[in-house]
Amino acid sequence: MRKRNIKILGVDPLIEPIFWNGIDNIKTIDLLAIFERGCPNCNWKIPSYRLDSYLACDECIPEDIAKKYYGKKPVNAQIRLGKILESNNELRGFRKAYFVEKELEEFSKFFEELVGAPPWSAQRVWARRVLSNQSFAIIAPTGVGKTVFGIIMALYLAKKKDYRTYIVLPTKTLLNQVLSKIKEWEEKLGTNYVIYYSSEMSIKERKQVKEKLQTGNFRILITTSQFLIRNLTNIIKAFEAAGRGKGHRRYVDFMFVDDVDSFLRNVKNLDRAITLLGYNRSKQMKSILEKIKRAGGGENQIYMLNEDDWAEIINTRLRAGILVVSSATGRVKGVLIRRLFRLIFGFTIGSSREGIRNVTDTYDDALIEVETNRDLLVNRAVEFVEKLGPGGLIFVARGSDSDEIITELSRKLSERGIRGLGVSAEEGSEVVQAVLKFINGEADILIGKASPYGLLVRGLDLPEKIRYAIFVKIPQFSIRLDAKPHPVYASFVLRKIANVFPDKMQLLDKIRELASHVIWLRPHEINGIEAEASSLISSLGIDKAIEVAKERASKNNDHRSITLLLTLELTKRLKEVLDDKDLIDKLRKAGVPFEVREDEVGRTINLLSADVKTYIQASGRTSRLYAGGITKGLSIILPDNKQLLQEIDRKLLWTVETSLAPLSDINLDEL
Ligand SMILES: [Zn+2]
Incomplete structure (x- = not known):
């Protein structure tokens, strides 16, 4: 060959x-x-x-x-x-993408049968997003088929998934316009999904609607936003009746708001949508919404969401209904409203600094060829602050010595007459106090941790105060090197350190083989494997455990048994590595980013990965919005590890399509 x-x-x-x-x-x-x-x-x-x-x-x-x-x-x-x-x-x-695409084909046929022409490209894009369960905003002028899209999608979802839809239209006129079309479509389908409420209905018609609302004998409700304002409780009851026995956490599965600008003229309507879609069913979501609202609508207001909050929001998005809003202008007034859309539903609408990134990303190339240590990094940071002046943030990568670096930085800055305020906490009142001092001009520089959900990273909206950010070490997350018999953990960790194994290729093959089985298991089964492997190891020892698992795998020959066997085999490799006295040397030679930590438990080795999301969020605090647009912020990374620097550079290219420039190429005075 x-x-x-x-x-x-x-x-x-x-x-x-x-x-x-x-x-x-x-x-x-x-x-x-x-x-x-x-x-x-x-x-x-x-x-x-x-x-x-x-x-x-x-x-x-x-x-x-x-x-x-x-x-x-x-x-x-x-x-x-x-x-x-x-x-x-x-x-x-590729499974999900494929299934969504197949559904899209089905939807297109459905659309064409009713309308007489297939959906045009924009309507297909919108449909793809609804079918993948995403909330979003359609920003397009009138006359491109937004309303038609919303109604046909509602009919499709009712027919294929028994979904309940609420369509909110801006005016009675529009409602009357679409009614005859809807009747025609329902006749073609032979269905009776839609009910609507209009103030121009006769007494008899109103009675019929009322009855259907009470019995839940409908799938799609269409009203004006005026009607929603006065009838929230009745609408909830009606949708409850329509979904009785289905155990949904949401009243409405799909909500389509035509012309969100007029919908939001009554600000409470957003709360009504949140309720109908089931975004405030859990206690935690209620308190998250409280937190965001308490911060109010000013540009400088701060709010704090911690890791648990984000997990809850993301979880809720999976269970709650889909919200699609359309707007001709794309201009939604009010920081709070835009923030709620972004945080709760996960999309941005309207003009906002949030989401726009205009930052010069650099790294201090003077540090590349030298052996770095804490003092050197701290001194470099102080030099840059002296050069750049007040209005800067310093982010210290999370690690074993981050607290000491923060203390050291504030001390050295104050020695030079610069008011640097350091906070070790990632959230909570200590951070809030620090931010307030910064706002009031009592501090020139804020120093904190580059933590993914920290207040400095996520919650700070001070466009006019912050001109630059300095990163002491590369924002990172670490994972402890351990002989934990978890299939996903073992694969991830071994892949990262694969270079230290002389039989790297066989090892990677094994990891790959494991992945091809794990993919068929449910999350609870995967965790079950860790528990089972642990108990096998502790009762039999690793070698005997592998024998037992091998017998079982050849007998059952199913994904679960094979996953257990491969996990044990990989755990054995992890154990070998951890017992290797020369491990640290080998990791260094193999170019694996890691950190050694000493604490009460003893010495642990932590593998490091560049945390590009935190970097993007944190550095994004520096781009400023003015009446005329946004100006460029500056970000300087003080790297202490070449591999991590390359990793973050690569990830930046994938995510925001920018690269880090060496600082020596930049004229700081020109920025
Ligand atoms: Zn492939």
């Missing part, structure tokens, strides 16, 4: 098989790239010619099948890929 005129000069052994596999095809192309983690189905390496032909990697689709599709442009790339994977029984990470 190997053709003569191709020669490989040094290649990663993981890439070599990909290369030889596709050699026939490679000879016909001009340029070959292999993308790390590029496979849309399994995240594995994928050669460019497969991506060009909308295919998955060699592991997901064997070459003899893939080659039939090279160079052929599919009518619908997602559906074709999903079908190929499905027929090979390899549908994994």
Whole structure:
């Protein structure tokens, strides 16, 4: 199979098989790239010619099948890929995208049958988002088919999923306009889903509507926003009746607000939507909403959401109904309202600094070729503050010595007559006090931790005060190196330190094999495996445990038993590594970012990853909004680890499409 005129000069052994596999095809192309983690189905390496032909990697689709599709442009790339994977029984990470796409096709047909023409491209984009359970805002001028989209989607969801929809229209006129269309569509469908309420109805019609509302004998309710203002309790009761026995945590599954600008003329309407969609059912969500509202609507107001709050919000979004709002202008007034949309429903609407990023991202290249230590980093930070003046934030990466760095920084700054205020806490009243002092001009510089949910990182809206941010070490999260027999943990950690193993390739194969089984398990089963593996290890010891698991796996031959076996085998590798006296040396040589911590328990090794989200949030505090637009903020990273610096640079490119510039290329006086 190997053709003569191709020669490989040094290649990663993981890439070599990909290369030889596709050699026939490679000879016909001009340029070959292999993308790390590029496979849309399994995240594995994928050669460019497969991506060009909308295919998955060699592991997901064997070459003899893939080659039939090279160079052929599919009518619908997602559906074709999903079908190929499905027929090979390899549908994994791509499953959701494929199912959404299939539903979209179904919706398009449904739409065309009723309207007489298929949805146009924007309507398909909106449909895709509803079908993937996302709330969002449609910002488009009138006349592009927003209302039609909302109504047809409601009919579709009622028919296919028995969903309950509430459509809110801005005016009686619009309501009357769409009614005849709705009647026509319902006749075609042979259904009786829609009820509406209009003040122009006769007494008899009103009585009928009232009856249907009480019995819940409807799927779609259409009213004006005026009606919602006066009848929230009745509407809730009606939707409760319509969903009786289904155990939903929400009253309304899909809410479509046509013309959100007029909907929000009554601010309480947002609360009404939150209630109907089930966003305030849990006690914790109630207190989160309280917190956000208490902060009020001023640009400088601060609010605090901690990690638990975010987890609850994200969880609630999965269970609550979908909200789609449309707006012709995209200008929603009020910081608080925009904030509620962003935090609770997860989308932005209207003009806001939030979400716009305009930052010069740099790193101090003077630190690259030298051995860094705490003093050096602190001194560099102080030098930059002296150069740049007041109005800066200093973020210290979370780690074993972050508290000491914070103390040290405030001490050294005050020695130079700069009022630097350090806070070790990540949230709570101590931080609030510090921020207030900063606002009142009692402090020039705020120093805190680069923590993902910290107040300084997330809650600070002081566009006119903050000009720059300095990061002492790269924002990071750490994971403790341990022989924990959890399939996901063991895979993650071993992959990170794979370079220290002489048999790296076999190890990665094993991790991959494990992943192909874990993917079929439910979350509670995965955790169950950790419990079972732990008890096997503690009663039998690791070697005997592996024997037992091996017997069971060959007998049952199911995903669960095989996962248990592979997890134990990987745990054994972890144990070996942890027992290795030269481990620290080896990690260093292998270029793995890590940190050694000493505490009461003894010495632990923590593997580090660059936390790009926290970096983006924190550095984003520096771009400022003025009447004329936004001006550029400056961010300087003081790196203490080359690998982490490269990692964050790479992640920045993926997420916000920017790269770090060496500070020596930048003229600080010009900024
Ligand atoms: Zn793949």
